[in-house]
Amino acid sequence: MTAADPPLLQADALVGERQGRRLWGPLRLVLSRGQALHLRGPNGCGKTTLIRTLAGLRRPAAGQVRRAAPLWFVGHAMPLADALDARENLHAWLDLAGAPRDGALVEHWLQQERLPARRVLRECSAGQRRRLALAPLQLAPRPLWLLDEPFDALDRAACERLAVRAQAHLAAGGALLLSSHGALPEGFPACEPFDLAPPGGRA
Numbered sequence: 001m002t003a004a005d006p007p008l009l010q011a012d013a014l015v016g017e018r019q020g021r022r023l024w025g026p027l028r029l030v031l032s033r034g035q036a037l038h039l040r041g042p043n044g045c046g047k048t049t050l051i052r053t054l055a056g057l058r059r060p061a062a063g064q065v066r067r068a069a070p071l072w073f074v075g076h077a078m079p080l081a082d083a084l085d086a087r088e089n090l091h092a093w094l095d096l097a098g099a100p101r102d103g104a105l106v107e108h109w110l111q112q113e114r115l116p117a118r119r120v121l122r123e124c125s126a127g128q129r130r131r132l133a134l135a136p137l138q139l140a141p142r143p144l145w146l147l148d149e150p151f152d153a154l155d156r157a158a159c160e161r162l163a164v165r166a167q168a169h170l171a172a173g174g175a176l177l178l179s180s181h182g183a184l185p186e187g188f189p190a191c192e193p194f195d196l197a198p199p200g201g202r203a
């Protein structure tokens with residue numbers, strides 16, 4: 001990792017709108033290897049809209065986003081199959097992501113997270129579902145993490161495990177951007193704040 005490395009993610013002159021109403025921008029955002037950003041702002045200011053735009057799931061009203069590395073996006077709507085259990089969901093994901101099926105790693109992860117491997121997802125709690133949604137970060141590593149409220153519904157132990165994984169991710173040259181209403185959990189790697197205020201002032 002050197003100062004000359006290009007950023008993993010760069011947004012320039014980016015503008016976000018909903019139904020013709022400007023939410024934020026124009027803004028510039030750069031995310032380099034080893035860097036962590038904490039996206040902050042009041043309800044409705046457009047954090048989800050920005051993260052989805054950075055992930056390429058939404059077209060900006062103006063400006064551009066350059067993504068120089070594969071990414072994982074974990075948002076509110078979790079791409080889980082309700083009729084499958086945790087193990088089946090993980091295997092399906094790994095297949096879809098083109099990642100090798102490392103059975104031992106999956107079993108280790110299921111044990112670590114104490115997930116009921118044979119319970120179908122529709123019978124799992126919100127926290128169990130959230131843990132599962134975060135699994136790809138560890139099971140099929142990608143350099144860029146874009147996480148929308150990743151701590152929602154997670155208990156303290158799960159937050160601590162995510163903190164350890166985030167630390168390792170950054171140390172390995174990855175980068176992350178996350179939104180979170182509250183303070184980051186104890187032990188989470190230091191993140192630079194990125195405050196999202198509506199055009200013309202604070203909400």
Ligand SMILES: Nc1ncnc2c1ncn2[C@@H]1O[C@H](COP(=O)(O)OP(=O)(O)OP(=O)(O)O)[C@@H](O)[C@H]1O
Binds near residue numbers: 023042043045046
């Ligand atoms: N599908 C939609 N259609 C129209 N407007 C929407 C839609 N989704 C969100 N909005 C509006 O866009 C604005 C930004 O929403 P967004 O979810 O990006 O904000 P947020 O900062 O992530 O909010 P929160 O902190 O409550 O999660 C809000 O005013 C919201 O009402």
